[in-house]
Amino acid sequence: MRDVKQTKDVPQTDAVVENVKRRHEPLIHITKRNQMSMLHAVLLRVGAIVCSVIVMALLILVLAKENPFTVLASMIEGVFGDPRRIWRLFSNTAILLCIALALTPAFKMKFWNCGGEGQILVGSLMAAALMFFIGDSIPLPILWILIFITSIVAGAVWGLIPAIFKAKWNTNETLFTLMMNYIALQLVTFFLKMFGNSQGNLDPMPQFAFPKIFNGSYFLNILVIALICVAMYIYLGYSKHGYEISVVGESERTAKYIGIRVPKVIIRTMLISGGLCGFVGMLLVANGSCSVTTTITGGQGFTAILVSWLGKFNPLYMILTSFLVIFLQQGTSYMGDIYRLDTSLADIFIGIVLLFIIGCEFFINYKVNFRKKASDVTAGKEAVH
């Protein structure tokens, strides 16, 4: 636009305009992109991952003084080395995906549910407590049904409390849900100190575990969560509820104007979000360790926030992002074992990869325009004249 205007100017003033422009136009000017082509966006993300791998390789070279190629190759070995590792990879991916799926409806509504950790923990706690207190006195199927219900209800309640206050008084949900995590954590610690053994652990109760399908507990996780993923995709994209969620997320005023009851949507969505987190908590206990610890979530309630966000809140993309994160976790921990690297390197690597991907989003959403050099501008003008 600006260039067109200038060509209409009288030639004598050109130099003046040019001078003023050079003095006032900043060196770098950022504009929002309308839409980047799919291929371009994917290439950029792959580029970011490649960059982060290069940084990782340099770190391995400098900090651990090992050959980065063999070390990075051991990551692949650690993830795909034998069938058991592959099963574990997919099962862990499914669990992380499920937490991310749980958080996504809330995020789409711009409700920052940072309380996944706590909602999972209370779900786990309920499952373990039921096993511990009444496991022996009722038949297994009934126990499983009870565990299923109470875990989901517990998680839902943990999500509901901040939601009510957000809906009624607009209480800051990020901080509220963060605090709820710690309360859940203390509840679990209390339970363990009260009923655990002398080391403060609860002995595993494998007799109450969900039935094993194929080899171990992995298949059930993968199957159930695949179904949830499809269901969530449909719920968010093709249902009335999903539509209401995205309208509330885009603009609460618009939602009010078109007759959506915002508090109702917030509360309903958080019930789903918390309930699904509680469900994951149940899987971690009844289809996993058969016990509860304070570290049972492994920080995945937080990691899932990144997974969901990086997957653009799209359940199908989130399969990829959760796979990436679990691949990194499993790979780096194996790498650490083999090469006796410090375990902290795993955290550092995951952090670096995440930061690179977060950074590359900028180049997908925005365009960086550099100030044109004076010679370029005049050359362009001569062509026009």
Place this chain on the structure above:
Amino acid sequence: MAIIAFLVSAIKFGMVLLFGSTGETITEKAGHLNLGLPGVMCVGTAVGCAAEAFYFELAGGRAYMVYPLAILIPLIATLLGGALMGLIFSFFTVTLHANQNVTGLALTTFGIGISDFIIANVDDYKFTAGAKFFNMHLPFAKSLGWFGELFFSYGIMIYLSIAVAIVVAFVLKKTKVGLHLRAVGENPATADAAGINVTRYRYMATCIGCAIASLGGLVFIMDYLNGNWEYVIDAIGWLCVALVIFTTWKPVFGIFCSIVFGFFYVAAEYIPGIDLAAKELFKMLPYLVTIVVLVFTSIRNKKENQPPASLGLSYFREER
């Protein structure tokens, strides 16, 4: 005298939190919710401890370490380490317009990894040797009985935290810089139109805030724990984030609030006759109190107790 020991311990722990919350308050006043604070504090503290170990080597042993240097060197290192992490956070959130929650959480993972790596490669005894300098208090404290115990028995950093909180409160409330900073946090578009450099203010606030917050971790390790490294600094970081809400973004009020927090946090250790399990329930108190404050301030909806209006939002000039 158990009550005095209890109060002293509560105040000590409270002042650890005060550094963190004062730092985070500065950042939040500029409109940035830095959930990377736990990671930032971890890195700052680890760098500080590494610097103390470096000074140990440089001086040639415990016996040759001297008073101001043994505190100043880790202090400056911690400030720099924290500021560097703040720089990373603000580069992503200000320049690259990245989501603050997501960046913060990634930075926490990253920071915990970095600090663990640093500490794994530093000999513990070298920085533990510096703890006595952090603990050093006025010589007449013990001779004044309970009064001296309660007011003079702390290391210099504890007093520094109060001083920092007061200075920050003054700058925020009474100076032009503070006014601009608050404007940036409330409504960056208006601030920008008024000629305030939003980018610069947000960068500075985040870096300075992170540097100050990191000192909390250093005091925790070197003073409260007498130089024994413990992997709980990230939990303290979250507690600081909570404390900022409790203070309703006022650093001077924060002095009182942090003591209350410290009080709740250490209470379980000093109440006679309760068992281990009940102690864990007591440790819930700081978080419960934070929630109550959060809810209460939002219900009362009083203007001066609210979070900065654009807290957590990135500012892009060309977006309407």
